[in-house]
Amino acid sequence: MNRDNAPCEAAGRRTFLRAAGAVVALPVLPVRAEEAPVRIGLTPVFLDDQMSFLSEWRRWLEVKLGRSVVFVQRGSYREVMDLLLAGKLDFAWVCGYPYVLHRQELKLVAVPLWRGGPWYQSYLIVPADDSRTKTLADLRGKVFAYSDPDSNSGYLYPRYLLTTQGENPADFFSRSFFTWAHRKVVEAVGIALADGGAVDGYVWETLAESHPDLTRATRVIGRSPPLGYPPFVARSDLPTAELARFRTVLLEMAADPQGMDLLHRLRLDGFTPGKPDHFDEIARMAARVRNP
Amino acid sequence: MRTLADLSLRWKIPLRVVAAVVGTALAVTAALVARDYDLVRQNLEGHARSMGRVLAHTLVMPVLHDDIWRAYEILQSAHEPNPAAPELQAQVVLVTDADYRVFVSTRPRAFPIGTSAAAPGGAYGLLRAELSRGGPTDQRILEPADSALFFIMTPLIADGVALGHVILAYAKPALLPRFLGQVGRAAWVTLVVLLILLPVSWVWARRTAQPLLRLAGAMKQIPLELEAARLADLPRSGDEIGQLGEAFRRMVAEMKVKQEMERQMLSSERLAAIGRLTAGIAHEINNPLTGMLTAINTFQRHRDDPQRAERTLSLLERGLSQIRNTVSALLVEAKVEDRSFAPEDIDDLLILVEAEAHAQAVRVVVDGRLAEPVPLPATLVRQIVLNLLLNAVTAAGEGGTVRLNACTSPRGLTLAVFNDGAHIEQHDMPYLFEPFATGREAGHGLGLWIVYQITRQLDGTIAVESEPDATTFTIEIPYGKSE
Known part of the structure; x- marks a missing residue:
């Protein structure tokens, strides 16, 4: 309970002091407020539209970090990556694909554990009422929904698969479009706006629990091999102490009851430090797609 | 069998009042139904036109960027049900490209992306023909006679170039439920009016008919009971009935004089x-x-x-x-x-x-x-x-x-x-x-x-x-x- 109240009091005081400062212009600010907030970029690698969850998580992080935390969300992976690479963000939860593309400029912080390991799959889905489509090859000339051009599971994997089958991903489908979120790929396929789609398996499984009506309208026709789970990364010039502090908070999240509760809501088991070579398979696929 | 003409004024006058009230109610109801339908129609048309324009504006960028999902989300928000005015919800919202192929629609199963929008046939086939007529920037309303839908077609214009059309399909306002509702309300109002007017007209009929009935009774006594007829309580007023009573009294008096003369002549x-x-x-x-x-x-x-x-x-x-x-x-x-x-x-x-x-x-x-x-x-x-x-x-x-x-x-x-x-x-x-x-x-x-x-x-x-x-x-x- 104390923990719960602390951030509230802190936030309340900050707001008050900021207002007071504006009026009286006296620079008597507490030490904490002098520090810039921790800026964390979020992408739709998870269900990032649960505002109440985000607010609780942010408060928890603020308590654990002893600093204010700002979540930054953007319409695409790329915008978040650009902010991170430009040093406007300290950390970001990104997909493995952009991570491997910028492995040199980023530092791996931690990898979430899902169903026991730092792995997840890409799912290929079709509308539930389409019983004829068995494989991706059957979707030739159809409309396909990708989630994001920088998504591993929602873009890279299906294109990699087509490439290995000798197809040119650029003209295999008659039309393709991005929904900019995995959840919306499920929706687009569910209403048959697209004849097929590629979606983060973790998001699909989580939706299957929280919104079974959405996933029931789709049918999974293919799953990728286990691939590196979207990691938390930091900008390369972030002070090591800050990185370590944040990594410790994440790694100890599972040990904290409230942190465990938050993890449970994310359907995650915890965090592991992870290694960059976790994502070698993604890097290999990316290379293959680039040079078929 | 008694015909209407044989009925006593006591019944005729209330019946006529009822007929007048019912007739008025029918006429007013018909006018209201027509007006109401016009209003609903105008309201719907105005709503559909502005919705078409807003959508056409909003959809230019997603269409230009080939952003099907964003376009779909925009259509969905325009398509949201409005419980207060269900008739204002479009049945289908369709975005076509310049070749009348489906760019996106609120019903992907009926209108798969990239297929011809005319494929479902019926009115949708007519729409394509309609698109070839008129100016490329005109918003058009099409109301096929054999379809339950009517269509608002708004061109998607980017820098003077038509990228395609936003087609909103609305159900034609259902006349019957509205008509029944109006008739029901009119029936209630008529009933209330009749409840008030009937006793009034009943009293009125009695007041009007009473002197006439007395006059008719007095006339029946002629010529045998002239004295009784003379003494009858006849209306004394300046209106036609009063004049009639006056004339009757005069006539009775003259008849009496004549009868007296006849009697004298007879004896002589x-x-x-x-x-x-x-x-x-x-x-x-x-x-x-x-x-x-x-x-x-x-x-x-x-x-x-x-x-x-x-x-x-x-x-x-x-x-x-x-x-x-x-x-x-x-x-x-x-x-x-x-x-x-x-x-x-x-x-x-x-x-x-x-x-x-x-x-x-x-x-x-x-x-x-x-x-x-x-x-x-x-x-x-x-x-x-x-x-x-x-x-x-x-x-x-x-x-x-x-x-x-x-x-x-x-x-x-x-x-x-x-x-x-x-x-x-x-x-x-x-x-x-x-x-x-x-x-x-x-x-x-x-x-x-x-x-x-x-x-x-x-x-x-x-x-x-x-x-x-x-x-x-x-x-x-x-x-x-x-x-």
Whole structure:
């Protein structure tokens, strides 16, 4: 309970002091407020539209970090990556694909554990009422929904698969479009706006629990091999102490009851430090797609 | 069966009020339904047009960027159900490219991306034809007759170039539920109005009908109960009903005066009839009296002739019995037995007119006589012949001739009396047998009237031929009437 109240009091005081400062212009600010907030970029690698969850998580992080935390969300992976690479963000939860593309400029912080390991799959889905489509090859000339051009599971994997089958991903489908979120790929396929789609398996499984009506309208026709789970990364010039502090908070999240509760809501088991070579398979696929 | 026209005003007036209220309600409801439909239609059309314009604006960028999902999300937000006005929700929102292929729609299953929007057929096929008409930047409304939908087509314009169209399909406003709703409301209002108006009109009808009913009742009493009709409680007012009552009262008063006059006329008429009867009787008694007095006078001069005495007495007896019969005819119960007309009666008649004829120096000639009595009442026939002879003697004038001819046939007796005096003018003929219609200074004008009355009583006929110096009255009397 104390923990719960602390951030509230802190936030309340900050707001008050900021207002007071504006009026009286006296620079008597507490030490904490002098520090810039921790800026964390979020992408739709998870269900990032649960505002109440985000607010609780942010408060928890603020308590654990002893600093204010700002979540930054953007319409695409790329915008978040650009902010991170430009040093406007300290950390970001990104997909493995952009991570491997910028492995040199980023530092791996931690990898979430899902169903026991730092792995997840890409799912290929079709509308539930389409019983004829068995494989991706059957979707030739159809409309396909990708989630994001920088998504591993929602873009890279299906294109990699087509490439290995000798197809040119650029003209295999008659039309393709991005929904900019995995959840919306499920929706687009569910209403048959697209004849097929590629979606983060973790998001699909989580939706299957929280919104079974959405996933029931789709049918999974293919799953990728286990691939590196979207990691938390930091900008390369972030002070090591800050990185370590944040990594410790994440790694100890599972040990904290409230942190465990938050993890449970994310359907995650915890965090592991992870290694960059976790994502070698993604890097290999990316290379293959680039040079078929 | 009573028709509407036969109904009492007491019922007619409330019925007419009901008819007027119902008729008004129907007319107002029809107008309201039409207006309501127009409003809904205009509202829907305005809404659809602005929705089309907003969508066309918003969708330009997603279409340009080929961002199907964003376009779909925009369509979804435009397609959200509005519980307050369900008719304002588009059934289908469709975005087509410049070739009328589906870019995105709210019904991906019916309109798969990239297929021709005309593929579902029906009205959607017509839309393509419609797109080829009109300006490329015009917003168009298409209302196919055989479709339950109507369409708003808004072009997607980017820098003056049409990228495609936003097509909104709306259900045509359903007329029937609206109509029923309106009719239901109108029925309620009508019922309430009727509940208020019916008692009012009932009272009104009674007030209007009451004087008319009283007037009608009073009219039924005419003409038998004029006094009651006069005393009837009739409306006194300045309107038409009051005027009618006034006119009725005036009419009753006039009728009363007329009735009084008629009664007076009737009694004076009766008095005149009594006078006429009395005069007739006096005349008939007087007729034989003159002859009998003459006969007595002659007998006194020849007193010692026993034969003459016998004849005179016999004549007097017959003359007096004629008078008795004449008088007894007046007394209904004193029915006197009459004898048959006999040849002696003609002799008597000659004697009875002799004095008169002598005074006038008229010759009375008998051309035909009877051989035996005929079965006809002597008194009546004697009355006829005596009257005709006396009239003829008077008509023949100084030195004239009167002829009497009596002949019988198996069917009856024919009597003809001729005189050579002044003839009867043609214009006097119609009034010949009317009482007191005399052409002479002396006499009562009753003779021919009595002849006519007796002849009719005996079922006989009278014929008159009159020309200068020759006037003949011919009487035919059939046997068998009075035996």
